[in-house]
């Protein structure tokens with residue numbers, strides 16, 4: 001066995017799983033980089049609802065059926081099969097046994113399966129409403145015990161190191177695009193180093209922060225998608241941005257997720273004057289209709305009646321002690337903001353939540369660029385189609401993290417140890433960078449991107465909005481690129497550059513696709529749709 005070096009960019013469930021599985025092989029060196037000062041901070045941490053599995057008296061075929069139904073005709077049956085067949089065993093092996101995660105149980109020790117939209121039966125494992133955090137604490141603790149894993153925090157990747165782009169050898173031009181690591185900005189020392197690797201895995205998470213209203217933390221600004229795009233990777237399905245129907249709409253608590261599990265436990269959406277409205281849009285499933293249908297229904301109620309939010313009532317359907325036990329985080333946050341959810345409904349609005357598309361990968365997590373893998377939300381395995389089934393993303397991160405690791409170990413063993421010469425890699429060139437980034441400019445431009453995306457590339461789209469968004473984003477992209485080329489690096493500047501690039505990718509995909517399907521909805525579409533429910 002050789003001693004390959006694998007660079008993993010990002011440390012959520014998918015990156016951490018890849019690292020753990022790789023490190024089981026003696027001799028493999030793994031470097032995980034995260035821009036966060038504390039590796040616990042990632043999108044995974046904020047996953048409340050849980051992680052799907054196949055319940056004890058359930059069958060993989062049922063989960064496959066539900067994934068395909070939620071995906072509105074665009075989910076890959078092959079990807080759904082892989083998830084449903086491999087997921088439950090890996091969940092047991094990696095999350096329960098390696099990471100020591102203890103999911104909620106009933107008093108008799110049997111698993112407490114939660115219910116979420118479009119799941120034909122309860123099958124969601126959870127740790128209260130802090131499932132993502134429990135998973136990350138377990139995975140990180142195990143990662144720290146592995147001597148061949150190095151974790152670099154406070155380290156923001158600037159760009160992938162790809163040949164021929166970064167090669168000094170003119171003959172490299174004739175080869176396929178191949179990734180050999182990345183240029184990484186040390187946020188403390190403010191220096192850039194090239195980290196050379198035999199394989200690179202993108203695990204940077206999502207892009208919700210390109211929208212004004214989102215459930216995502218600040219790091220979810222499309223870093224991985226933008227750098228893969230600049231390197232020439234194939235990107236697919238980025239018009240399918242999933243909006244979560246219920247983010248908190250209380251001053252000071254904007255974007256805080258109110259888990260779909262609240263509706264799974266019987267919560268009902270109401271207009272501000274107390275009318276339950278989901279039956280008008282989805283008579284059978286009502287509040288547990290597909291997420292895209294519920295989000296658009298809320299948007300329609302708000303827009304046509306001038307409401308600033310709608311309400312989610314769980315207090316009338318579950319006893320107070322049960323609410324406090326099942327949803328301790330949501331209960332505490334709401335109470336802090338003056339809402340006692342056991343006694344009064346919660347004000348909610350939809351918010352950008354998950355990118356169903358991303359860097360195209362095959363069943364092993366391989367992208368279209370040689371030696372570059374992508375796992376988790378930054379990738380598109382095809383699983384989520386046009387609308388992700390709730391609580392499938394954590395499991396997808398585990399399954400494709402495992403698959404990417406297995407493929408890397410098999411492929412590096414079959415190849416020569418190193419194909420590049422360190423002298424062939426140019427050092428980061430800072431000449432011409434004359435000033436420090438002005439935080440006001442960065443914040444202002446970021447807010448402009450977020451407002452454009454929210455108003456023109458949001459839940460309901462049309463040609464006029466999308467072309468306006470693209471014009472404005474192109475102008476901004478040019479300004480930001482000039483700014484980037486003359487300004488000393490900072491994490492904020494790197495993020496802004498990635499955010500505007502990602503916003504353009506999403507807006508262009510949305511404009512290019514005239515067909516309404518799942519979470520991509522155009523008012524002006526004249527094409528038949530897989531599923532279209534807007535007005536009652």
Ligand code: SIN
Pocket residue numbers: 047048049050257258259260261354389390391392393
């Ligand atoms: C939620 O708890 O509602 C989020 C779960 C998910 O997005 O899968």
